[in-house]
């Protein structure tokens with residue numbers, strides 16, 4: 367984890383929260399792809415701003431993705447990181463609001479995930495990132511049976527290889543609470559973009 371918020375231009379977080387307010391779209395996640403770790407008939411509402419929209423509304427996020435943040439990620443990965451072939455696959459701004467939403471349980475397909483948090487969470491606010499210790503965890507109940515919880519703060523940049531540990535984001539505990547994170551996907555020579563499971567784009571960006 368790198369604390370980068372104070373090194374970014376003043377107002378970066380407010381600017382992205384404005385983009386979220388203006389451009390977020392609501393979708394219903396259905397666990398049809400091989401990386402989902404939900405019970406089969408789950409339907410989970412999600413709010414996000416796609417990379418193609420971020421490219422226009424906050425182009426500087428792409429400069430960080432392919433520049434400084436990629437370099438930081440390469441310190442954690444033991445190899446070079448590769449950018450994705452499309453803006454939607456590269457970046458997404460994910461927003462969670464109120465007590466009913468959570469981010470679906472899944473494993474990542476990419477070997478390195480960068481997460482820049484715009485908001486802070488604690489045990490009181492909820493919104494923790496819940497990660498299975500057991501690689502066999504197949505759904506939320508399986509994750510919860512033995513999990514670690516991460517409560518990120520605004521301005522923190524995390525890098526993960528979460529291909530083998532299922533994870534989800536727990537709901538917030540207040541109706542007026544908001545959680546927002548810029549997610550960045552990187553591939554690498556040993557795990558290239560061509561392994562991305564079919565059905566993932568349709569589920570994440572379909573209209």
Ligand SMILES: O=C(O)CCC(=O)C(=O)O
Nearest residue numbers: 469474479495535547549
């Ligand atoms: O929002 C988070 O804390 C995690 C999101 C995540 O797991 C992902 O984007 O793959």
Ligand SMILES: [Fe+2]
Nearest residue numbers: 473474528533
């Ligand atoms: Fe993930």
